[in-house]
Amino acid sequence: MVQKFDKPILTPSQTAGPYVHIGLAPEACGIEDVPFETLGREIAGPEAKGDRIKITCRVVDGGDLPLRDCLVETWQADAAGIYPGQEGADPAVSGFGRMPADFTTGEIIFETIKPGAIALSGDRKTPPHISFWIFARGINHGLHTRMYFPEDDLSGDPLLARIEHRDRIATMVAEATGPGEYRFDIRLQGAGETVFFDI
Amino acid sequence: MTGRLIPREAGIHPPLFTPTYKTSVLRSPERALISFDSSPSEETGPTFGHMKLGALDNDLLLNYARPGTSAIGERIIVHGRLLDENNRPIPNALIEIWQANAGGRYRHKKDGYLAALDPDFGGCGRTITGEDGSYAFRTVKPGAYPWPNGPNEWRPAHIHFSIFGHSFGQRLISQMYFEGDPLIARCPIAQTIPDKAALDRLVAALDMGETKPMDAIAYRFDIVLRGHRQTHFENRPEGL
Ligand SMILES: [Fe+3]
Numbered sequence: 001m002v003q004k005f006d007k008p009i010l011t012p013s014q015t016a017g018p019y020v021h022i023g024l025a026p027e028a029c030g031i032e033d034v035p036f037e038t039l040g041r042e043i044a045g046p047e048a049k050g051d052r053i054k055i056t057c058r059v060v061d062g063g064d065l066p067l068r069d070c071l072v073e074t075w076q077a078d079a080a081g082i083y084p085g086q087e088g089a090d091p092a093v094s095g096f097g098r099m100p101a102d103f104t105t106g107e108i109i110f111e112t113i114k115p116g117a118i119a120l121s122g123d124r125k126t127p128p129h130i131s132f133w134i135f136a137r138g139i140n141h142g143l144h145t146r147m148y149f150p151e152d153d154l155s156g157d158p159l160l161a162r163i164e165h166r167d168r169i170a171t172m173v174a175e176a177t178g179p180g181e182y183r184f185d186i187r188l189q190g191a192g193e194t195v196f197f198d199i
Numbered sequence: 200m201t202g203r204l205i206p207r208e209a210g211i212h213p214p215l216f217t218p219t220y221k222t223s224v225l226r227s228p229e230r231a232l233i234s235f236d237s238s239p240s241e242e243t244g245p246t247f248g249h250m251k252l253g254a255l256d257n258d259l260l261l262n263y264a265r266p267g268t269s270a271i272g273e274r275i276i277v278h279g280r281l282l283d284e285n286n287r288p289i290p291n292a293l294i295e296i297w298q299a300n301a302g303g304r305y306r307h308k309k310d311g312y313l314a315a316l317d318p319d320f321g322g323c324g325r326t327i328t329g330e331d332g333s334y335a336f337r338t339v340k341p342g343a344y345p346w347p348n349g350p351n352e353w354r355p356a357h358i359h360f361s362i363f364g365h366s367f368g369q370r371l372i373s374q375m376y377f378e379g380d381p382l383i384a385r386c387p388i389a390q391t392i393p394d395k396a397a398l399d400r401l402v403a404a405l406d407m408g409e410t411k412p413m414d415a416i417a418y419r420f421d422i423v424l425r426g427h428r429q430t431h432f433e434n435r436p437e438g439l
Contacts, residue, residue, distance in 0.1 A: 014374040019305045023297025030308035035262040062225040075367040083243035096245035138222030140213040198232040
């Protein structure tokens with residue numbers, strides 16, 4: 001026998017279910033007189049430094065159908081690559097977004113600023129990206145991925161360097177659809193399945 | 200930033216593909232998740248400790264009720280502590296909950312269950328944990344409800360929990376069940392969790408110590424999020 005770690009068991013995940021909007025986006029599901037406002041509506045305030053961008057996403061299932069009952073949360077750095085809460089971060093950037101898919105089209109549209117590259121130790125940097133966390137009915141554990149930008153050189157990213165099937169990197173790169181406008185489709189399953197992380 | 204996250208232990212969280220929970224079949228990735236040590240993008244995260252909450256935000260008995268009345272159902276207190284896996288409390292963290300009313304009906308335009316809506320119950324609440332990681336909600340015990348996964352399937356009474364730690368990599372959504380509910384063993388969603396001891400973590404215990412006589416029954420539900428490594432020796436060969 002040895003000493004025991006006194007380590008509690010992690011609380012396991014469960015699906016957010018179909019009624020997640022009640023808790024996290026009440027105005028989306030027809031609740032009037034919402035007791036409090038939805039969080040994550042403003043990722044970057046009007047005063048935020050950096051290029052303003054608009055992103056349109058969809059989350060698509062293995063049968064090619066967009067999820068109309070999912071939510072995504074996003075987390076990103078400011079234009080200088082500094083995360084909110086870190087020293088020197090732009091106070092006008094909250095960095096956190098929370099968006100429900102449209103009940104009819106499944107589209108998720110949000111505006112923010114383009115984040116800067118993130119400094120790592122040494123002189124290395126990770127190219128600009130937005131972290132995504134996707135949850136819905138049928139998803140047992142929130143799915144974590146990143147959106148990168150098509151105009152950036154991704155070759156220096158240590159995380160992408162670990163992906164053996166190089167063609168899969170494209171699943172995390174948004175498509176430019178106009179000046180400051182991007183489209184990002186997340187495929188949960190099958191051909192073109194998005195890369196998801198366990199980080 | 201609070202340092203490297205401890206990798207998730209295998210076998211605690213449910214797998215993504217669980218055919219007995221049918222909706223997961225087309226909504227689960229087929230390829231393996233890519234594992235990677237955490238970086239600043241996961242070690243930082245939104246914080247809500249500064250957020251100003253309304254006095255009734257954690258009181259679902261009253262936060263949707265008309266003046267002078269309160270939600271219908273068994274009055275309960277759900278309380279506990281938010282900890283990390285190193286047994287340290289997580290203070291100033293946001294916990295949000297949502298649930299069906301006492302009859303098992305959700306206030307949601309997609310819920311068509313024939314049980315009645317309660318005009319005095321909205322079904323959502325939120326709170327920020329205290330310095331010791333403690334939190335509490337007051338609500339009604341939700342009813343069980345049927346769902347179309349199988350011909351006669353019922354969800355055990357449950358409260359949905361959304362939990363933030365201090366880093367994006369700690370983010371968790373889960374459900375709390377109630378001690379002694381025979382439907383837990385029959386529920387395809389609860390049973391997506393492979394490990395019995397892990398599922399037990401989702402079952403809140405009756406807590407007579409915190410029960411308010413002549414008022415509300417208490418249940419205790421502690422929540423454990425991933426921790427950060429206590430790095431005695433640090434080298435980051437990948438430059439992360
Ligand atoms: Fe539910």
